[in-house]
Amino acid sequence: MNQTLIVIGYGNDLRSDDSIGQRVAKALHLSKVKSIAVHQLTPELAEVLVNSDLAIFVDACLASESSQVQVEFLTPESSSMIAGHTANPRSLLALTQAIYGYYPPAWWIKVPGVNFELGYSLSPIAKTGVAIALQKITQIIEENSSSLL
Helix, strand or coil: CCCEEEEECCCCEEEEHHHHHHHHHHHHCCEEEEEEECCCCCCHHHHHHCCEEEEEEEEEEEEECCCCEEEEEEECCCCCCCCCCCEECCCCCHHHHHHHHCCEEEEEEEEECCCCCCCCCCCCCHHHHHHHHHHHHHHHHHHHHHHHH
């Protein structure tokens, strides 16, 4: 049976550390893993999620929230509405569940950043976080591969 594993990295690639999610998605080169880099999470991604066996979301967070890369197991949260055309991972999982009756097991990796100004360079803390996020993705996939078979 083919496993469909998806990594969705999101953020604004014009705002320095806010591009962390997209950079992780673009740097990920694992066989059997589909990697998508997007500016924001949109309702259309529900169709991608319903066809996935495991999903990992990657985004930047303010270093003041946490100086460590955070990994969180996700469940759908229907109380968080999709505002306009953007969503957060929990509301996107809830939408997927509501439309298709299924959502994949999912994790949210939040990588700290300090510079969210216009620009293309990552701060040192963001560069380190990207490397750690890539390791965490590999770890999540390895730990869950037996349950996906």
